Amino acid sequence: MFEQFTQNYIPLGNVYVSAIFAAIPVVLILVMLGVLRTKAHWAALVGLVASLLLAVLFYGMPIGLAGSSAVLGALFGLWPIVWIVINALFLHNLTVETGKFDIVRDSLANLTTDRRIQALIIAFAFGALLEGIAGFGAPVAITAAILASLGFNPLYAAAIALLANTAPVAFGSLGVPVTTLGGLVAPIVGGETGEVTNALSAMIGRQLPVFSLIVPGFMIYVMAGWRGMMQVLPAVLTAGVSFAVGQFLAANFLGPVLVDVLAALFALGALYLLLRVWQPQTTWRFPDEPEEEPAGSGFAAGTPSVDRDDSRSGGTFQAFLPYIILIVIVVLSRITDLASGLKGTALDIPALLNKATFVFKWPGLDGLVIRQPPIVPSESPYTAEFTFNILSAAGTVVLFSAIIAGFVMGAGLGTQLRVYGRTLNQLKLAILTIALILALAYVMNYSGATSTLGLAFAGTGFFFPFFSAFIGWLGVVLTGSDTSANALFGPMQTVTAQSLGIEPALAGATNSSGGVMGKMISPQNLSVGASAIGQVGREPEIFRLCIKWSLVLTVAMGILAMIQAYLIPWIIPPLVGG
Numbered sequence: 001m002f003e004q005f006t007q008n009y010i011p012l013g014n015v016y017v018s019a020i021f022a023a024i025p026v027v028l029i030l031v032m033l034g035v036l037r038t039k040a041h042w043a044a045l046v047g048l049v050a051s052l053l054l055a056v057l058f059y060g061m062p063i064g065l066a067g068s069s070a071v072l073g074a075l076f077g078l079w080p081i082v083w084i085v086i087n088a089l090f091l092h093n094l095t096v097e098t099g100k101f102d103i104v105r106d107s108l109a110n111l112t113t114d115r116r117i118q119a120l121i122i123a124f125a126f127g128a129l130l131e132g133i134a135g136f137g138a139p140v141a142i143t144a145a146i147l148a149s150l151g152f153n154p155l156y157a158a159a160i161a162l163l164a165n166t167a168p169v170a171f172g173s174l175g176v177p178v179t180t181l182g183g184l185v186a187p188i189v190g191g192e193t194g195e196v197t198n199a200l201s202a203m204i205g206r207q208l209p210v211f212s213l214i215v216p217g218f219m220i221y222v223m224a225g226w227r228g229m230m231q232v233l234p235a236v237l238t239a240g241v242s243f244a245v246g247q248f249l250a251a252n253f254l255g256p257v258l259v260d261v262l263a264a265l266f267a268l269g270a271l272y273l274l275l276r277v278w279q280p281q282t283t284w285r286f287p288d289e290p291e292e293e294p295a296g297s298g299f300a301a302g303t304p305s306v307d308r309d310d311s312r313s314g315g316t317f318q319a320f321l322p323y324i325i326l327i328v329i330v331v332l333s334r335i336t337d338l339a340s341g342l343k344g345t346a347l348d349i350p351a352l353l354n355k356a357t358f359v360f361k362w363p364g365l366d367g368l369v370i371r372q373p374p375i376v377p378s379e380s381p382y383t384a385e386f387t388f389n390i391l392s393a394a395g396t397v398v399l400f401s402a403i404i405a406g407f408v409m410g411a412g413l414g415t416q417l418r419v420y421g422r423t424l425n426q427l428k429l430a431i432l433t434i435a436l437i438l439a440l441a442y443v444m445n446y447s448g449a450t451s452t453l454g455l456a457f458a459g460t461g462f463f464f465p466f467f468s469a470f471i472g473w474l475g476v477v478l479t480g481s482d483t484s485a486n487a488l489f490g491p492m493q494t495v496t497a498q499s500l501g502i503e504p505a506l507a508g509a510t511n512s513s514g515g516v517m518g519k520m521i522s523p524q525n526l527s528v529g530a531s532a533i534g535q536v537g538r539e540p541e542i543f544r545l546c547i548k549w550s551l552v553l554t555v556a557m558g559i560l561a562m563i564q565a566y567l568i569p570w571i572i573p574p575l576v577g578g
Contacts (some may be wrong), residue, residue: 002064006370007382007448009455011059018458020546021058022449025051025440026478029523033543040527040539041429044436051202051440055447066443068364072384073442074435077524079388081137081438081480082431083395085528090423091402092532093144093330095322097419098409100150111275114283115152116220116232120239122146123164124216125267126323128243129169132260133330137480138398139165140525141532148533155538156223158529159545162520163219166553167212167243168260169482169516170204173394174334175256177512178204181486185494185508191576198255199573203293203509205259206571207253207560208516209244212263218549224284232280235271241334242270257337284417290482322405330402333392353392360386365446372501374458375451382446430531433539434480434524441478450478453552454489458496465565466558468493468507469514480524485515502565503572510561517554520546 012018025047032043052070055061094102112118123143130139140161147157170177182197189196216239220229229236246263254262336343336350343351361367365384372379390396406416444450453474457467471493475485487510497507519525525544526539535542564571 002068002364002368003062004368005061005065007372007375007451009372009375009448013461015456018452021054021073021224022444022452022456024054025444025449026196026453026474029440030547033523033540034524034547037540037544039429039537040523040530041436042435044433044523047442048436048443051447051449054449055443059447059449061447061563064364065368066447068362069384069442069446070439072365072386072441075386076442077435077438077491078431080393080395081524082427082434083393084398085137085141085395085430085531086423086427087395087398087402087412087435088141089145089532090420091322091326091398091405092142093419093423093426094402094406094409094411094416095319096149097415098320098406098411100319100409101146104146107319111272112283113285114232114280114353115286116224116228116284117235117271117275117280118150119147119152119160119164119219119223120232120235120269121215121271122150123160124219124239125243125264125271127161127164128168128260128267129264129327131165131172132258133174133327134575137525137528138394139168140529143336144529144532151286153251153288154533154535155541155545156286158526158533158535158542159520160219160223161532162529162542162546163222163549164215165519166516167208167215167247167526168264168270169519170208170512170533171201171247171256172482173202173260174261174330174337177482177486178256180483181490181508181512184487184490185504185575189494189498189504189575196575199505199575200508200512201256201259202252202573203505204256204513205248207509207557207564208251209248210560211238211513211557212244212247213254215553216243218553222545222549228284231282231284234278235274235280238270238450239267243267247539318409321408322401324521325405325408326398326401329404330394330397333397350392354389356391356522357387359391360388362386369446374455374495374534377491377495384446426534426536427531429536430527433527437478437480437522441484444478450475450489453493454492458492461500463562464496465502465506465510465561466502466508468497469517469554469558469561472511472513473518473550474476475511476518477522480519481520482512482515482519486512502531503569505573505575506561506565506572510557510576514554514557514561517550517557 010018028050029043029047032038052066055066056063086508127139127143132361144158144161146361148154167338179197182200183193186193186196197515216236250259250262342348363383367381371382454471457471460467471489472485475489490508493507493511494504497504526542530536530539
């Protein structure tokens with residue numbers, strides 16, 4: 001019924017001319033968001049239509065295959081990505097419904113009422129912890145909602161959450177982006193998967209800590225300007241240095257699994273200790289906020305006061321319990337990643353959860369698209385599978401956590417169902433946007449358009465390490481996921497690096513490290529951030545706040561890759577025999 005299709009990455013005979021056409025869907029989305037200020041779901045729809053026309057008319061992809069790839073992409077957007085966003089926001093909404101969030105807010109007021117330091121604690125350090133244990137949109141959804149509830153300007157709450165969600169992304173969800181990259185690269189370089197994965201982890205751990213040092217300062221500069229950032233420099237340095245040191249040590253000596261968890265705990269602990277002995281001389285708040293209220297009168301205007309004695313006597317612990325439950329359950333669901341000796345035992349919880357995992361060969365697409373070198377080492381069919389991991393999906397684990405936390409907080413089944421319905425309504429346009437964006441990404445992947453763009457960057461020769469960062473950036477902008485970007489471009493980056501005589505560990509790592517800089521402007525993540533703060537339709541404004549920093553950080557990542565490739569190549573670990 002469906003005919004086979006062989007990808008042609010240079011349909012016009014010149015890779016750069018072909019890339020101009022291949023970029024049309026991406027350019028349309030960026031222009032509609034950044035210039036025309038179109039709502040994200042309309043921009044995504046226009047981009048999807050453009051990608052389908054491009055696939056059929058420009059690349060010669062059969063209509064049936066193009067449509068099948070779009071449906072598979074949309075379904076992947078719904079599961080697992082939308083699934084985790086819904087349940088992460090559901091958990092937060094439960095804390096608001098039960099009033100526990102008021103206590104969280106008050107406990108933060110006991111530490112500091114300064115918005116800048118609150119951003120460091122919540123968006124950077126706590127967000128990194130959420131990224132490390134869950135990932136896939138949960139950190140942005142939860143931290144943006146918390147910041148907005150604390151009284152942050154809603155748009156800045158989303159922008160700050162997105163900006164903070166950069167440095168930890170490569171090691172998110174217990175290291176899934178790195179382990180995915182290692183599994184794909186190992187056969188290409190002829191190495192053992194574990195050895196290659198650890199080498200890539202080490203290389204990423206020699207790149208991202210540089211940015212972990214500066215991202216906290218970037219966040220505060222965006223909020224309060226240069227002077228405002230300098231006023232809280234001790235907190236900025238404490239957050240950045242503690243996280244960077246933890247990230248470097250864990251990535252180089254422990255592998256990718258616990259990098260974010262340990263680095264985030266380092267940062268949270270260091271900030272807590274700092275605030276015991278130091279506070280900024282002036283308390284900074286947004287210009288449109290009311291003046292700070294006297295102690296004991298509530299955290300912000302219109303917020304009921306919370307009994308501070310109750311906080312001291314256990315109320316604070318109870319308020320943070322939902323997040324503790326989330327951490328414990330996520331870790332238990334991945335326990336064999338942390339303790340491989342438990343595999344096959346009665347405590348092998350992941351094996352039990354995986355019994356409800358079903359993998360489907362996608363009809364009308366699997367094996368019918370043929371990929372060509374240099375995207376792959378040799379001509380091979382492009383697999384198309386859909387994994388329905390009912391119990392082991394991160395979203396399901398977060399849902400279990402939210403239900404348990406809800407009962408602990410006193411929310412009965414009726415209350416939980418009502419809050420869940422409200423959460424779905426809150427996210428309805430975000431769900432549509434994410435499905436459309438992933439449909440677009442899959443059409444571009446299977447038609448060969450994404451590979452055309454990658455080859456255009458890869459054809460830059462000496463400057464390939466610089467553009468390697470932008471290849472990863474492009475992958476994350478399209479898919480919203482560093483894991484997906486590594487799966488999409490990691491093998492191509494490795495093959496290209498080998499042909500240029502560059503150590504492939506650098507190319508693979510730069511794909512992942514550069515990719516994280518695109519996270520903040522991916523339409524999928526913009527939609528998550530806007531929905532979390534109740535500002536659906538204002539994604540273009542968030543995009544305009546973030547685009548400059550996304551490009552600046554990606555350029556910086558490219559420059560660092562050039563320095564590592566040509567000035568300090570000894571810093572790059574070999575993927576095989578290191």
